[in-house]
Amino acid sequence: MNDVLLDVRVVHKRYAGATVLRDIHLRLQRGERVSLLGPSGCGKSTLLRIAAGLERQFDGELQRASPDQASVAFVFQEPRLMPWLTVAQNIGFADGAACDRQRVDILIAEVGLDGFAEALPKRLSGGMAQRAAIARALYGRPALLLLDEPFSAVDAFTRMKLQDLLLDLAQRHHIALLLVTHDVDEALYLGDRVLVMENRPSRIRHSLGVDLSQPRDRRDPRLAALKAEALTALHEAHVI
Amino acid sequence: MSADSRAWPTGRRRAILQGAWRTLGPRLKGLVLPVTLLATLEVAARLGWVPAYQMPAPSEVLLTLGELADGPLWKHIGASLARVALGFAIGAGLALVFAVWVGLSREAERYLEPTFAALRAIPSLAWVPLLLLWLGIDERSKVVLIAIGAFFPVYLNGVAAIRGIDRKLVEVGHLYGFGALRLTRRILLPAALPGLFTGLRSGLALAWMFLVAAELIAATRGLGYLLSDGRETSRPDLVLAAIVVLALLGKLSDGLLAGLERRCLGWRDTLGEQQGEVRS
Ligand SMILES: Nc1ncnc2c1ncn2[C@@H]1O[C@H](COP(=O)(O)OP(=O)(O)OP(=O)(O)O)[C@@H](O)[C@H]1O
Numbered sequence: 001m002n003d004v005l006l007d008v009r010v011v012h013k014r015y016a017g018a019t020v021l022r023d024i025h026l027r028l029q030r031g032e033r034v035s036l037l038g039p040s041g042c043g044k045s046t047l048l049r050i051a052a053g054l055e056r057q058f059d060g061e062l063q064r065a066s067p068d069q070a071s072v073a074f075v076f077q078e079p080r081l082m083p084w085l086t087v088a089q090n091i092g093f094a095d096g097a098a099c100d101r102q103r104v105d106i107l108i109a110e111v112g113l114d115g116f117a118e119a120l121p122k123r124l125s126g127g128m129a130q131r132a133a134i135a136r137a138l139y140g141r142p143a144l145l146l147l148d149e150p151f152s153a154v155d156a157f158t159r160m161k162l163q164d165l166l167l168d169l170a171q172r173h174h175i176a177l178l179l180v181t182h183d184v185d186e187a188l189y190l191g192d193r194v195l196v197m198e199n200r201p202s203r204i205r206h207s208l209g210v211d212l213s214q215p216r217d218r219r220d221p222r223l224a225a226l227k228a229e230a231l232t233a234l235h236e237a238h239v240i
Numbered sequence: 241m242s243a244d245s246r247a248w249p250t251g252r253r254r255a256i257l258q259g260a261w262r263t264l265g266p267r268l269k270g271l272v273l274p275v276t277l278l279a280t281l282e283v284a285a286r287l288g289w290v291p292a293y294q295m296p297a298p299s300e301v302l303l304t305l306g307e308l309a310d311g312p313l314w315k316h317i318g319a320s321l322a323r324v325a326l327g328f329a330i331g332a333g334l335a336l337v338f339a340v341w342v343g344l345s346r347e348a349e350r351y352l353e354p355t356f357a358a359l360r361a362i363p364s365l366a367w368v369p370l371l372l373l374w375l376g377i378d379e380r381s382k383v384v385l386i387a388i389g390a391f392f393p394v395y396l397n398g399v400a401a402i403r404g405i406d407r408k409l410v411e412v413g414h415l416y417g418f419g420a421l422r423l424t425r426r427i428l429l430p431a432a433l434p435g436l437f438t439g440l441r442s443g444l445a446l447a448w449m450f451l452v453a454a455e456l457i458a459a460t461r462g463l464g465y466l467l468s469d470g471r472e473t474s475r476p477d478l479v480l481a482a483i484v485v486l487a488l489l490g491k492l493s494d495g496l497l498a499g500l501e502r503r504c505l506g507w508r509d510t511l512g513e514q515q516g517e518v519r520s
């Protein structure tokens with residue numbers, strides 16, 4: 001398993017006696033992009049937090065290619081920027097005052113925040129703040145980026161731009177993605193594989209391969225066909 | 241409008257006056273009440289409506305203040321300032337340490353919180369006789385009393401501030417594998433700073449209050465001594481002069497903290513930070 005980045009087995013995950021996850025096995029190769037769909041409350045965020053090492057209390061095991069915390073980065077649903085730090089300081093947050101200013105400047109340019117390096121988060125729009133959060137996640141040169149509904153709070157056009165930005169950055173830095181979303185189009189557009197979870201106790205019900213090369217065209221009829229397939233799978237998993 | 245004012249010089253002058261009034265007016269409004277009150281008092285005292293041994297004219301108080309300033313006033317101010325500074329530093333410093341400890345550790349909370357809750361139930365002035373018995377009437381008892389007064393507001397606000405920190409921000413620290421020390425320095429302290437400042441400012445106000453209490457009881461120097469001296473010698477002008485000085489010092493020291501607060505907390509995205517934009 002030389003090229004396996006992440007291998008999570010969850011036998012059981014309980015919160016206060018209620019089983020949230022059961023018998024889940026998730027594996028990610030280097031550079032692979034996986035989307036995760038499922039009903040609200042089925043445990044997608046929990047699974048992601050387990051993969052990130054934020055949640056340690058579960059039956060099962062977590063294996064990562066590198067035990068180094070910096071090899072995995074997380075983008076939350078909200079930007080979660082430190083309000084007392086400037087954009088540049090937030091992006092280099094992992095290293096504090098000793099941060100690599102040159103790398104920060106490159107990342108700022110890459111996510112299109114030029115001119116906002118010294119701005120405080122309160123001056124950013126929702127989409128800009130989320131871009132800063134993505135730059136912060138990339139700062140540590142992660143091999144795997146975990147994203148929990150990262151674009152759900154921005155408008156449809158900004159979302160498309162952010163998706164393209166994410167794909168571009170993932171490609172350029174050769175980063176694997178594990179993305180939780182409620183948006184079927186987003187799941188298909190970004191993922192090499194789309195996993196569909198069912199509810200209570202949650203397992204992975206379907207795995208849908210998306211054999212389309214990147215970059216993809218949002219108008220591609222094959223994406224539309226896959227969407228029909230995904231909707232059927234969601235229906236079977238009682239998501240819709 | 242600019243074309244208008246160029247064509248009509250008088251209209252322009254009026255515009256300038258109106259502009260000045262718009263910026264100064266709101267501030268002047270705050271002066272209306274005190275100025276009226278002082279003028280009324282002055283007239284009432286001059287005309288003998290109130291007996292001078294109870295309420296001297298404001299100008300009288302001002303004269304007394306001037307006399308004091310040539311003589312012992314600075315000695316008294318110095319003594320009081322030193323006591324407040326020392327007492328506040330000790331009380332607030334200890335309070336911060338305990339607040340961080342109790343705020344961060346459930347275990348510390350279980351051990352310490354019941355004791356602090358019980359101590360807090362004692363009105364702080366009830367300590368006075370005990371302090372006098374234990375420490376005598378010299379500086380130590382005064383400083384300790386002031387420290388006790390400053391302790392609880394700082395402690396309570398500090399614990400509340402740390403408990404109120406957004407868990408989501410703390411999680412970012414966990415994600416980077418921050419240890420306890422780095423987590424505290426990089427996330428917990430800055431996030432709790434607004435609440436800590438609130439505590440420090442109310443602690444300082446209480447420090448001044450307890451200073452007066454301590455000096456009223458037993459002192460040979462200080463503004464509180466000036467107060468009791470004025471009472472004993474039946475000189476209300478002296479008492480009022482001391483009150484004015486206390487008010488000025490209280491305002492000044494709070495202003496220092498407020499300035500520091502503004503500088504440290506400019507990042508806050510609150511109504512108070514954008515004064516004039518929303519509130520007018
Ligand atoms: N800290 C917690 N304590 C107790 N129960 C929790 C906790 N966190 C999550 N849960 C429960 O676990 C279940 C899964 O939560 P999770 O946040 O993983 O769902 P999700 O799939 O991400 O949902 P959504 O799509 O709405 O974000 C929910 O039913 C929730 O009630």
Ligand SMILES: [Mg+2]
Nearest residue numbers: 044045046148
């Ligand atoms: Mg979730």
